[in-house]
Amino acid sequence: MIPLAIPDLTGNEAKYLQECVTSTFVSSVGAFVNRLEEMVAALSGAAYAVATSAGTTGLHAALIAAGVERDDLVILPSFTFIGSANAIAHCGAMPYLLDVNKDTWTLDPESLAKVLSGTDKKNGKVYHRQTGRRIAAVMPVHVLGIAADMDGIVRAAKEHNLPVVADGAAALGTIYRGRKIADTGADLTVFSFNGNKTVTAGGGGAICGNDASLVQLARHLTTTARVGADYDHDRIGFNYRMTNLQAAVGCAQLERLSEFVEKKRRIQATYANALTGLSGVLPFPDPAYGKSACWFSGFTLRNGKMESGELRKSLRERGVDARPFWKPIHLQVPFGGCPREELGVTDELWSTLVTLPCSTSLSNADQSTVIKHVQELLG
Numbered sequence: 596m597i598p599l600a601i602p603d604l605t606g607n608e609a610k611y612l613q614e615c616v617t618s619t620f621v622s623s624v625g626a627f628v629n630r631l632e633e634m635v636a637a638l639s640g641a642a643y644a645v646a647t648s649a650g651t652t653g654l655h656a657a658l659i660a661a662g663v664e665r666d667d668l669v670i671l672p673s674f675t676f677i678g679s680a681n682a683i684a685h686c687g688a689m690p691y692l693l694d695v696n697k698d699t700w701t702l703d704p705e706s707l708a709k710v711l712s713g714t715d716k717k718n719g720k721v722y723h724r725q726t727g728r729r730i731a732a733v734m735p736v737h738v739l740g741i742a743a744d745m746d747g748i749v750r751a752a753k754e755h756n757l758p759v760v761a762d763g764a765a766a767l768g769t770i771y772r773g774r775k776i777a778d779t780g781a782d783l784t785v786f787s788f789n790g791n792k793t794v795t796a797g798g799g800g801a802i803c804g805n806d807a808s809l810v811q812l813a814r815h816l817t818t819t820a821r822v823g824a825d826y827d828h829d830r831i832g833f834n835y836r837m838t839n840l841q842a843a844v845g846c847a848q849l850e851r852l853s854e855f856v857e858k859k860r861r862i863q864a865t866y867a868n869a870l871t872g873l874s875g876v877l878p879f880p881d882p883a884y885g886k887s888a889c890w891f892s893g894f895t896l897r898n899g900k901m902e903s904g905e906l907r908k909s910l911r912e913r914g915v916d917a918r919p920f921w922k923p924i925h926l927q928v929p930f931g932g933c934p935r936e937e938l939g940v941t942d943e944l945w946s947t948l949v950t951l952p953c954s955t956s957l958s959n960a961d962q963s964t965v966i967k968h969v970q971e972l973l974g
């Protein structure tokens with residue numbers, strides 16, 4: 596089977612892991628953790644970064660640092676991985692689900708502004724009219740490495756005094772209007788280093804931002820809210836730090852970020868050139884305001900003859916690991932009852948999306964094989 600997305604660990608990963616073991620620094624303090632934080636900050640355009648045990652835990656700590664509390668709502672596009680919604684739920688809050696823009700597959704600034712203009716305001720806070728719950732934050736998602744249109748999103752959020760916590764899980768390397776993705780107006784941006792990401796640490800995440808005290812608060816929360824060197828803790832915190840072992844792998848991967856992102860972009864462009872002539876096949880978007888990091892590749896299928904699920908099944912029978920993409924949050928059991936707006940674009944994406952093999956180690960021959968099978972099945 597040509598796999599969907601597997602890591603390339605042929606750089607310094609083994610060497611750095613051996614250094615960790617030799618040094619005995621295998622836990623959540625160590626030179627690689629510090630180095631990873633410096634590298635992620637520089638690569639994402641942020642002044643500061645905090646390494647975390649996962650993207651989900653990073654989002655959870657970031658939301659709490661941004662002021663999200665029990666019973667609040669956080670505005671979230673329904674077209675995202677369940678980790679974004681789980682992080683909101685871990686705060687005792689609930690996602691308020693919005694649709695994505697059909698051309699960018701990310702949160703639409705105009706819909707956001709419209710939704711926010713229809714809210715109630717009291718003492719500088721914003722309340723959802725139907726449920727009476729406070730809206731505490733906005734969480735755009737840089738889906739698939741495509742930047743959300745941050746200027747409009749941040750403008751709408753700030754007009755209502757709302758913090759923006761961006762889910763940039765797969766967006767390290769993404770550019771938005773000439774800026775790196777954590778320097779685009781969000782208060783905090785969170786990345787994931789899960790195994791299927793363009794760069795992995797085995798598992799892990801990072802919270803990035805430009806406000807020193809906010810990032811320091813996030814760091815404090817991830818480190819059991821410990822004060823000083825002894826066992827004093829000033830609030831309920833979390834054990835969410837990345838280990839030095841994870842960071843060793845992460846540093847080796849980050850050294851190759853630009854090479855990996857270039858490869859991902861080439862893979863996506865090759866699929867787009869070869870397949871978009873086929874009836875009903877449309878490529879993943881890459882809006883002109885930025886440059887996608889092209890985490891995953893694939894297309895949407897609307898040809899009226901073959902359903903995307905049938906195509907994926909046939910491809911898998913031919914040894915090509917084609918998959919669906921995220922089932923939207925409003926269709927997930929734990930989140931079916933969340934407040935939401937019309938979600939037509941999201942529903943359509945869920946039923947038409949096909950993802951194709953896109954490992955950074957994908958050979959030209961294997962990509963040609965994938966293309967040949969898609970062409971035969973849809974030709």
Ligand SMILES: Cc1ncc(COP(=O)(O)O)c(C=O)c1O
Nearest residue numbers: 649650651676678679764787789
């Ligand atoms: C959009 C999005 N949000 C959140 C996450 C959660 O990250 P993690 O798996 O590192 O917890 C992921 C990836 O897995 C993701 O793709």
